[in-house]
Amino acid sequence: MEEMSCVYGINHKTRCMVSQEAEQEKNRFIIGTQDPRNDNEIHLLEFNEDECDISSIIFKHPGEVWSITAHPYLSDMIFTTYKIPNSQTMETSLWKMNTVDVTENTVTEYKLDNMATFNSNYKIKKIICEPTESATKLATLEDNTISVWDINNITNTSESIRQYTIPSNQYNDKIQLTAGVWSPHSNDIFVTTNNENVFTWDCRKDGVGMKIENAHEMLINDIDYNPNKPYFIATAGNDCNVKLWDIRLPKEPLKIISDHSHWVWNVKFNHYHDQLLITSSSDCQVNLQSAVSVSSSAKFLEEKSIIITDEKSDFDDKTSMDDSITYNKYEQELFYTGTGSSHPVDGIVSTYDQHEDSVYAITWSNSDPWIFGSLSYDGRFVINIVPSEEKYKIFNITCS
Amino acid sequence: MENDKRIMNRTNKEKARGLLKSYYGIKEKSNVKKIPRNPSDINSIAFDSNEYIKKVKKEYNMKSLLRENNKLSAEMKLLDSEMKGLIYDNYRKFINANDSIQNMRKEIENIDTEMSNLFDKVKNITKTSSEINNSLETSREKIHKLNSVNLLLKKLQFILELPARLNYCLNQNPPQYSQAVFYYSKTEKLLKKYKDISGFNKIDEECQEIIQKISKKLKINNTKMPMKESSMNVGLLIGLNFPPTQLYKEYSSYASIHLKNILIASREETSESNEEQLQNMDKLNDSFLSELNLFIVSYSNYFLEQDKDALTNVLYYANLNDDERMDATHKFKEIINELCNDYLKILSEELKTSQKNNNTKEEVYAQSHVLIKSSHSQINKLEALQKLTSLKEKVLNITVDWIIDVVEDLFQCCEDKLFDTYYKEIDNSLTDNFEIHINKSEKYIINEFTNTIIPKLNKITKENIKELDLLSDNEVLIYTNINKCLKNFWINMFNKMTKYSSSLSYRTKVSPKLLLYVQFCDCLSIGTIDSLYNIYIKEIYKMDKEKEEEEEEEEENKEKMMEKESASPTSGDIFNKEKEALDDLSSCISECQKLRKTLLNRYAQVAGNHLIYIAKKEFPEKLYTENDKISDFWIPVLQQLEKYCIDITKVIYTNISKHTDSISAESSPIRSRLATPTPFNNPYLLQNSQASSSNFSFNNPYISNDQNLMTNIDRLFTERIEYYNNVNLSRINIKSNIINILLKGIIEYVRLFSFTKEDYYQIQLDTEVIKALLWEFVEDTKILDNILEDLKASVRVRCSEENLMKEDFGNKIQIIIASLEIKNF
Helix, strand or coil: CCCCEEEEECCCCEEEEEECCCCCCCEEEEEEECCCCCCEEEEEEEEECCCCEEEEEEEEECCEEEEEEECCCCCCEEEEEEECCCCCCEEEEEEEEEEEEECCCCEEEEEEEEEEECCCCCCCCEEEECCCCCCCEEEEECCCEEEEEECCCCCCCCCCCEEEECCCCCCCCCCCEEEEEECCCCCCEEEEEECCEEEEEECCCCCEEEEECCCCCCCEEEEEECCCCCCEEEEEECCCCEEEEECCCCCCCCEEECCCCCCEEEEEECCCCCCEEEEEECCCCEEEEECHHHCCCHHHHHHHHHHHHHHHHHHCCCCCHHHHHHHHHHHHHHHHCCCCCCCCCCEEEEEECCCCCCEEEEEECCCCCCEEEEEECCCEEEEEECCHHHHHHHHHHHHC | CHHHHHHHHHHHHHHHHHHHHHHHCCCCHHHHHHCCCCCCCCCCCCCCHHHHHHHHHHHCCHHHHHHHHHHHHHHHHHHHHHHHHHHHHHHHHHHHHHHHHHHHHHHHHHHHHHHHHHHHHHHHHHHHHHHHHHHHHHHHHHHHHHHHHHHHHHHHHHHHHHHHHHHHHHHCCCCCHHHHHHHHHHHHHHHHHCCCCHHHHHHHHHHHHHHHHHHHHCCCCCCCCCHHHHHHHHHHHHHCCCCHHHHHHHHHHHHHHHHHHHHHHHHHCCCCCHHHHHHHHHHHHHHHHHHHHHHHHHHHHHHHCCCHHHCCCCCCCCCCCHHHHHHHHHHHHHHHHHHHHHHHHHHHHHHHHHHHHCCCHHHHHHHHHHHHHHHHHHHHHCHHHHHHCCHHHHHHHHHHHHHHHHHHHHHHHHHHHHHHHHCCCCCCCCCCCHHHHHHHHHHHHHHHHHHHHHHHHHHHHHHHHHHCCCCHHHHHHHHHHHHHHHHHHHHHHHHHHHHHHHCCCCCCCCCCHHHHHHHHHHHHHHHHHHHHHHHHHHHHHHHHHHHHHHHHHHHHHHCHHHHHHHHHHHHHHHHHHHHHHHHHHHHHHHHHHHHHHHHHHHHHHHHHHHHHHHHHHHCCCCCCCCCCCCCCCHHHHHHHHHHHHHHHHHHCCCCHHHHHHHHHHHHHHHHHHCCCCCCCCCHHHHHHHHHHHHHHHHHCCCCCCCHHHHHHHHHHCCCCCCCCCCCCCCHHHHHHHHHHHHHHHHHHHHCCCCECHHHHHHHHHHHHHHHHHHHHHCCCHHHHHHHHHHHHHHHHHCECCCCCCCCCCCCHHHHHHHHHCCCCC
């Protein structure tokens, strides 16, 4: 029953990890370490499913890494935001992961080449990129400012194309941009979170687009965009909740998932099956959630449930209306919350407790739709695979 | 072939002959033939004496011959005598017959003469009768003619007199239109038929004129006319063959205007006092409803009834075809609906004004009750109204709504008063004993229930509803709704508390009101809801049962079978309602328990987050304070925590003793280890030096530089802490949870900073102080230890310098604590 999982340990504190965005063939993850004393590293990990092992390439990185972003179409390029050792200044650079063969000793040397460093006037905390191969834009998140850049023209001197400032909130709290995600459905739209709010931005326009104010009761840590359903997003916050939203309906979330017992740091939609969500939290747990009822598969399920109830009503035509209603209700409960059904239902699929410290980063593999990695503060990186039972359930709706 | 034919012919002929013979009684030859010829058989026809003698001679011997001879002669003698007897007999009969024939012949001669006499007489009779007939024939015809002429003349007379009669009817005071119309409707056809005859024509014209006059007077569009008169007029107009489609339209529009006028008139009369209002309403009910009823009766009789035989007391009715009838029905329903709605509007407005006019709720209630009762009683009297409109149901709905309003209001008042008096915002100066406070509020609800709500409900269900003549179904409906109201009472209360809890923000201090709510929920779920439902069910349902039982007994005495059957479903339904109430009870209790848990979790969460918020706001760039004192940001946090703890200690009274016991038991081994108790009796103050030194010795050999490992190992053996949603109703548990949430939040926060050696020194000092301060106020000191250890480790790994030292603070902790003056956790 226990699905295979694979652990990789790093002897540093770690906070950030991404999957290699441009790599479509291999399960590759990039981890940046965060150690205020030692030299920091970038670990490029490759998970081999068949062997179930993790091989790694380690690059030296100057300064503790606070954020990593993989380049959307160049597999050897990464952006990192890091703190220069023994100072309080942060910098953001574009790096090329170089593997140089030193012929004499037949030893391969791994080196990060600094391709460009952003102007230090920008106090960049995080970078988000357009997620397509033909990406042209990236956005940098500062404390209360968002700058949009031309991704193909990043040099030491380049300036942002466009800037947005987050309006101050009613409590006069310090504005604190925490996360952002580019819409996979439009080249010009991205969503950011700051404090308790969610804002959407359109690169073609000035000012805030749609917004969800007070989406969470406390600080929002992460946001992700549903890859199959436009306008559908997921947010994770310090109120221990994960909320699923239709951004056009900012009053009420579509669904609230509260299975964590401390702050939720990450939420990520599966790239293919958007009913699967992984969440990580400082309660040291990683949860695999199913939110079928608000996913793109909901329509398949509904069709099916309609068919099934129709069949049923043919049989029980003579039974009273009340009976059929309760039956339908029962049927729906079965679908979305019940057990024993061969269809996916809402709720937690599995909980992973291999971590012993807060899990600050989590991501799906870019090549295999069922593999995801999670990284805790103590440097433990764990690969997990979606249970096959759940896979079959998902295939059951979309394929039959 | 020919042979065959011949044979066929012969057999046919023989057959025919045979048939003829049998007809004439001649024996058939064939019969003779069939008998086998035996000449020696003496009984046979073919007997041949000679043959027989020959045979006998041949076969018999002498003796037997002699014997044969004797036998034969004896037989012959016997036969002879028999024959003689027969002949005598026969002869005698013949003579008798002859005698009687002679007698008969004599008598017949007499009859003949008599018959001829009779015949003659009959002939005479016929003759005279035909003579008479002939003589009378002419006069009879005359009589016939005269008779018919007489009738005709009578009719003619009537017709000739008709104009006069009609005029007479017209001139009567009051004019007797109906009589006139009756006359006219009888003669109309005749007049129409013989229009061509000059005299008739004249009469017809005259009549027409009069009828015209009458029909002009038979107005139905005069809206001031009372319904009865108009309805009669409509009937008369139908009798006068006015086009019925137009008639029903006119009639219905008249009725609508007329009835509306009544309604409007009633609106115009403003009523100041209750008596006036009631009088007005009575008047309205009386006039409007009975007029409406009349309209319904006559309209449906005139235009809608299909079964003409059913109309026994109606002289005139319109023959509408199906389409027209449909239209008429449609129009009728439209008007009736409109009127009913207007009426209902007035009724509900009256109810509203009764609210305005009266000051106390009692008066409003009584007035509304009287008003509703008045219209109920009026409607119950009017059969057609009930049959053809839904007015009764609608008035009933208003009644039910009104009752629900009243009941809801009762509950709402109780709830409002409860929250106003007992659960207002608690200010800090309030030093009540909250247990007593909550008990008071509990008592208040129970009092309110037993003294106000239940008697009122009883009054409604037992007296007032009965007065309204409701059907048992509707009574059940009212019970259902009262149950619902009671449930809503709880749900509203719960919602109020939930709403309050969700309106809280971590940015400000959580009011102890939330804790008070928690305690209140606890109190409710333990006993209050249960006892209130007990009172409720006992009062509302048991009394009802007794009554019913009594009734049933009485009924049983009278008519056992019938009445029992009709009574049992009612009690059964109400019994179901009682069950429903019991279900509500259990669901309310479980809801309440759930709510208690949510509120408690919510309290810990918001309070913890508020403390984190303060910590973040106060968090300095540098932790280090140079002097030996606790880092600055702790002060406001601890102060606030103290406030929370004071709140908790003040408000929460459940499970106190139990947990303090368990704590003291838990800490006792540590205490016993200490030879001499310190003034603070705090193991951590003493333990500090020991523990830290032992830690040192343990760390030194190999893993001096990686204390991280130690914490990790430690972590392996401790259970994971559930930070949120794990709070129990006890002081210590709530406090522990808040502290856990606070410390965990600070851990997460410090990981975002970089620190120096001095900061690490400071955090060690801080954690020791915190530990010494708080150990007594948490459930599990081990957990506190772990979290503080984590905090230290988190700061340590964020230090940019190496070779960090574990410090030994000695007496500093005690001094700091003494200087802090924050101890009331």
